[in-house]
Amino acid sequence: MDPVxxxxxxxxxxxxxxxxxxxxxxxxxxxxxxxLVLNRGMGELTYFGETFYGSLxxxxxxxxxxxxxxxxxxxxxxxxxxxxxxxxxxxxxVPGGLxxxxxxxxxxxxxxxxxxxxxxxxxxxxGIPEMRKRGYPDGVAAGCIAAGGTLGILIPPSxxxxxxxISTETSIGRLFIAGAVPGVMLALLFMxxxxxACKLAGxxxxxxxVAEAAAQVKQNVEGNLKAxxxxxxxxxxxxxxxxxxxxxVATPSEAAGAGAFLCLALAIVVYRMWxxxxxxxxxxxxxxxxxxxxxxxxxxxxxAYALSSMFITQTVAGAIxxxxxxxxxxxxxxxxxxxxxxxxxxxxxVIVMTAPxxxxxxxxxxxxxxxxxxVLTINLEIxxxxxxxxxxxxxxxxxxxxxxxxxxxxxxxxYALCMVLGIVLLCFFPGIATWLPDLLMN
Amino acid sequence: xxxxxxxxxxxxxxxIGAYIRMMDVISGATAVLASVALAAGVxxxxxxxxxxxxxxxxxxxxxxxxxxxxxxxxxxxxxxxLMTGGHVAVTxxxxxxxxxxxxxxxxxxxxxxxxxxxALSYGAWLYVLEAWHGxxxxxxxxxxxxxxxLLPMAIGASLLSLQYIAEIIRGEAxxxxxx
Amino acid sequence: xxxxxxxxxHQFPGGKGDVRDEMVQLMAKEVEAANVDLKxxxxxxxxxxxxxxxxxxxxxxxxxxxxxxxxxxxGRHPEFSATLMPGLVRNHERAQRLNDSEFMDMIKQVIxxxxxxxxxxxxxxxxxxxxxxxxxxxxTVQGQAMRAAGPAFDEMLATAGxxxxxxxSSEIYxxxxxxxxxxxxxxxxxxxxxxxxxxxxCLTAPGENALWFMYEPILISQQSWDRxxxxxxxALTEAGQKAEEYFAGEAAxxxxxxxxVFKENGVEVVSMSQEDYEAWxxxxxxxxxxxxxxxxxxxxxxxxxxxxxx
Ligand code: NA
Ligand code: NA
Numbered sequence: 001m002d003p004v005x006x007x008x009x010x011x012x013x014x015x016x017x018x019x020x021x022x023x024x025x026x027x028x029x030x031x032x033x034x035x036l037v038l039n040r041g042m043g044e045l046t047y048f049g050e051t052f053y054g055s056l057x058x059x060x061x062x063x064x065x066x067x068x069x070x071x072x073x074x075x076x077x078x079x080x081x082x083x084x085x086x087x088x089x090x091x092x093x094v095p096g097g098l099x100x101x102x103x104x105x106x107x108x109x110x111x112x113x114x115x116x117x118x119x120x121x122x123x124x125x126x127g128i129p130e131m132r133k134r135g136y137p138d139g140v141a142a143g144c145i146a147a148g149g150t151l152g153i154l155i156p157p158s159x160x161x162x163x164x165x166i167s168t169e170t171s172i173g174r175l176f177i178a179g180a181v182p183g184v185m186l187a188l189l190f191m192x193x194x195x196x197a198c199k200l201a202g203x204x205x206x207x208x209x210v211a212e213a214a215a216q217v218k219q220n221v222e223g224n225l226k227a228x229x230x231x232x233x234x235x236x237x238x239x240x241x242x243x244x245x246x247x248x249v250a251t252p253s254e255a256a257g258a259g260a261f262l263c264l265a266l267a268i269v270v271y272r273m274w275x276x277x278x279x280x281x282x283x284x285x286x287x288x289x290x291x292x293x294x295x296x297x298x299x300x301x302x303x304a305y306a307l308s309s310m311f312i313t314q315t316v317a318g319a320i321x322x323x324x325x326x327x328x329x330x331x332x333x334x335x336x337x338x339x340x341x342x343x344x345x346x347x348x349x350v351i352v353m354t355a356p357x358x359x360x361x362x363x364x365x366x367x368x369x370x371x372x373x374x375v376l377t378i379n380l381e382i383x384x385x386x387x388x389x390x391x392x393x394x395x396x397x398x399x400x401x402x403x404x405x406x407x408x409x410x411x412x413x414x415y416a417l418c419m420v421l422g423i424v425l426l427c428f429f430p431g432i433a434t435w436l437p438d439l440l441m442n
Numbered sequence: 443x444x445x446x447x448x449x450x451x452x453x454x455x456x457x458i459g460a461y462i463r464m465m466d467v468i469s470g471a472t473a474v475l476a477s478v479a480l481a482a483g484v485x486x487x488x489x490x491x492x493x494x495x496x497x498x499x500x501x502x503x504x505x506x507x508x509x510x511x512x513x514x515x516x517x518x519x520x521x522x523x524l525m526t527g528g529h530v531a532v533t534x535x536x537x538x539x540x541x542x543x544x545x546x547x548x549x550x551x552x553x554x555x556x557x558x559x560x561a562l563s564y565g566a567w568l569y570v571l572e573a574w575h576g577x578x579x580x581x582x583x584x585x586x587x588x589x590x591x592l593l594p595m596a597i598g599a600s601l602l603s604l605q606y607i608a609e610i611i612r613g614e615a616x617x618x619x620x621x
Numbered sequence: 622x623x624x625x626x627x628x629x630x631h632q633f634p635g636g637k638g639d640v641r642d643e644m645v646q647l648m649a650k651e652v653e654a655a656n657v658d659l660k661x662x663x664x665x666x667x668x669x670x671x672x673x674x675x676x677x678x679x680x681x682x683x684x685x686x687x688x689x690x691x692x693x694x695x696g697r698h699p700e701f702s703a704t705l706m707p708g709l710v711r712n713h714e715r716a717q718r719l720n721d722s723e724f725m726d727m728i729k730q731v732i733x734x735x736x737x738x739x740x741x742x743x744x745x746x747x748x749x750x751x752x753x754x755x756x757x758x759x760x761t762v763q764g765q766a767m768r769a770a771g772p773a774f775d776e777m778l779a780t781a782g783x784x785x786x787x788x789x790s791s792e793i794y795x796x797x798x799x800x801x802x803x804x805x806x807x808x809x810x811x812x813x814x815x816x817x818x819x820x821x822x823c824l825t826a827p828g829e830n831a832l833w834f835m836y837e838p839i840l841i842s843q844q845s846w847d848r849x850x851x852x853x854x855x856a857l858t859e860a861g862q863k864a865e866e867y868f869a870g871e872a873a874x875x876x877x878x879x880x881x882v883f884k885e886n887g888v889e890v891v892s893m894s895q896e897d898y899e900a901w902x903x904x905x906x907x908x909x910x911x912x913x914x915x916x917x918x919x920x921x922x923x924x925x926x927x928x929x930x931x
Contacts, residue, residue: 017551017554018531018532019532019535020535020536020547020548020550020551021531021532021533021535021536021547021548021551022531022551022552022554022555023529023530023531023551023555024529024530024531024532025529025530026529026554026555026558026559027554029558029562030554030555030557030558030561033558033561040683043681043682043683044683045561045564045565046565046568046681047565047677047678047681047683048561048562048564048565048566049562049564049565049566049567049568049569049570049592049595049596050565050569050674050677051565051674052562052565052566052595053513053566053569053592053595054671054673054674056513056516057509057510057513057591058509059505059508059509061513062483062508062509062512062513065480065483065512065515065516066483066484066487066512069480069484249799250491251788251792251795253487253508254487254490254491256487257483257484257486257487257488257491257508258487258488258491260484261484261485261487261488264484283477283480283481284473284477286477286480287473287476287477287480287515287519287522287523288519288522288523288526288528289528290480290516290519291476291516291519291520291522291523291528292523292528292529292530294516295516295520295529296530305669308664308668308669309669311662313668314668344532346530356668387534388532388534389530389532391530394530494786494801495801498766498784499784500779500784500785500786501785501786501787502769502775502785502787503787504787505787505788506787576697578696578697579696579699580696581692581693581694581695581696581697581702581772582696582769582772582787583769583771583772583775583785583787584787585696585772588696
């Protein structure tokens with residue numbers, strides 16, 4: 001069977017397995033294993049232990065569970081609450097201020113955590129009920145948390161940038177920095193839309209009269225200042241860790257290990273979480289998310305191995321490279337492809353499976369691999385808030401099960417369009433992604 | 443992940459109920475082990491940083507140790523994540539169809555997942571035994587035997603298979619898709 | 622009859638002039654030209670198997686061919702550590718004589734027993750680089766933080782008073798930049814491709830008395846070999862011979878290229894003298910050779926056989 005036919009059959013089998021509800025990791029794994037056994041014989045089953053272990057066991061990959069543990073230490077402690085309160089202190093009275101604080105809190109939290117669902121969960125747990133209490137439309141409340149949370153993988157540190165760096169042999173430190181300015185840009189775009197959405201909805205109908213609100217603000221100021229004091233040490237630690245990483249003082253895994261340890265220690269000291277129960281919650285959350293992600297990565301690696309083994313990757317990449325279309329048409333096609341892949345698959349899986357095909361094409365068309373990493377990440381962020389697989393949507397559903405899925409989706413859609421606008425801006429002004437790394441690293 | 447693990451139709455009597463309860467306990471216990479391994483990996487990295495930067499001495503075992511403990515933690519934690527519905531799945535289509543077809547689709551999905559886990563267990567044990575019999579080491583400066591690093595994968599994959607059977611019996615193998 | 626396709630995997634960049642990639646590509650061309658219904662499909666840059674997984678895949682017949690630093694498989698066959706043993710080779714001329722020695726017969730016996738076969742020999746030279754002090758005699762590494770290249774080198778360096786940090790070769794650059802490492806030892810090719818010249822003040826080039834040599838042969842799985850007909854086997858053997866000759870011509874040029882690049886970047890270039898080499902050999906005999914002899918069944922015999930070569 002020729003590589004293209006095999007490739008199509010594999011993709012169809014994968015879609016069928018995913019459609020009937022097979023967990024993504026197992027669907028990827030069984031399709032790959034099935035293809036390998038059919039193509040190369042039962043021997044592949046015999047070596048499967050070695051193949052699977054080899055796909056996971058590297059010092060670069062272990063950075064991912066450690067960054068997730070760092071995020072969990074912050075997310076499962078009251079840091080999210082405090083961060084939220086500190087921002088509310090400044091922005092609470094601006095029209096739409098609460099929704100803007102939420103996006104701000106998501107951006108700052110994104111700098112503390114490498115993952116998007118964790119960011120949505122940490123800020124959303126408090127933010128969504130609070131916004132609804134103060135009369136914000138359900139769609140805006142859900143949408144701004146779902147979208148704000150996606151910044152978790154763009155603003156450094158980022159789990160997906162680590163995977164991209166490993167798959168493409170690019171510098172993870174440089175990838176991290178490349179995401180910083182685009183991350184801030186997206187946060188500003190989100191805020192701009194939120195203001196417009198609130199105006200369109202006729203402002204937010206705050207249920208509490210102005211006088212009452214003023215009294216409450218006065219009462220809150222002291223508490224909010226204390227909250228700020230509690231959050232600061234975390235920000236200092238994480239900033240230090242990231243600077244060590246950017247400066248090349250530490251490898252991503254060293255930075256992740258030190259970050260996880262320090263944030264865990266801070267959670268214990270600042271919030272007195274030394275008892276077994278809160279520690280158990282931190283470890284449980286970290287384990288659940290990292291196991292989910294790492295199994296998908298391992299399965300996606302085997303999928304990539306199966307495709308390469310059957311010469312499918314090389315054939316497809318060769319065919320695309322021979323297209324000889326305008327490089328921007330090529331970039332457009334790649335974006336549509338990534339967008340569609342992002343609808344169905346979590347970001348890490350898309351990167352592991354497609355980076356080996358896409359990177360040579362990107363380089364041949366003379367695009368910057370770090371700039372492309374940012375474009376790729378924003379595409380995958382859109383996938384986080386679109387059905388059928390939108391990790392952030394699952395989080396919102398968990399926090400506020402009574403908001404109708406339709407409202408969540410409609411509320412998130414404009415933010416997805418903000419991200420498309422972000423990609424367009426990046427295409428016109430590549431400097432948004434490349435300026436900071438050039439400044440800091442060259 | 444959003445999940446509401448509502449173990450409603452738990453058949454709590456007889457051998458089957460006992461099996462499900464036993465698996466839940468074992469998966470919970472290996473999750474504790476996995477947490478300890480994850481923490482040990484983090485501590486080893488911190489130890490390496492301290493020894494290398496503060497003391498300026500040789501660091502030979504920490505990198506490998508971290509890879510082994512954290513990779514092991516991921517596989518030991520997998521049964522617990524299955525039990526609590528953490529492995530992401532898309533159940534939009536079966537949920538939209540409903541009825542017996544939904545049940546059939548989800549059962550087929552679970553059987554595919556179970557098949558994968560059994561294949562992985564088989565491959566993993568084979569690899570452990572080969573490494574054990576061959577006296578394989580990692581061939582690095584530290585050069586420890588390889589099999590203890592592989593054992594968590596074999597145990598984790600086996601328990602994952604057994605937990606999958608428990609989930610199928612529990613009749614709601616569509617965990618983690620509660621959206 | 623249908624064409625037989627052999628899958629060849631290696632870890633080196635493809636199509637960019639890396640000598641090991643060139644060797645495999647040359648064999649692919651030769652075999653094609655021989656017109657014996659045989660094709661070699663090359664998977665460069667770990668696009669099929671990770672570097673360290675290749676040996677296992679090869680001996681089980683999952684992978685047909687590979688260009689492999691043999692020491693990577695020393696976890697399964699401790700004898701292979703002898704192919705990255707300090708001071709055992711010394712220079713390119715001696716490497717040529719070593720290829721036809723009893724020492725290599727013993728190594729190739731282990732390779733054959735495991736289920737693989739050598740098609741082309743290649744010994745790559747390497748050196749030392751430091752940002753602190755030129756590394757020549759053993760006392761020059763005292764107090765330097767060095768990167769671990771393999772157990773045998775580490776033991777010798779540690780015995781001489783260096784401190785060792787283990788990390789992947791891709792991290793050498795960063796580690797030197799930040800002062801985690803003062804010195805490193807690796808192959809001439811890696812020194813250039815990892816741009817180490819930007820971080821160091823002194824390079825110890827291989828010259829006549831090199832400590833660092835690594836055996837990176839082109840191997841074929843015995844199972845794949847047995848599936849070929851006589852004509853195909855003959856074509857492959859001849860292609861291997863051509864690749865080996867090509868490498869012999871390139872080996873010294875690789876070292877010269879490293880020297881040129883480092884000099885262009887203002888790095889001082891030295892090499893070890895006869896006395897330096899003897900002093901290192903004395904330390905190696907007390908440390909890494911001794912450990913090797915103790916831990917590997919025929920370890921002492923292997924070392925004796927290698928040192929016996931003129
Ligand atoms: Na982040
Ligand atoms: Na999606």
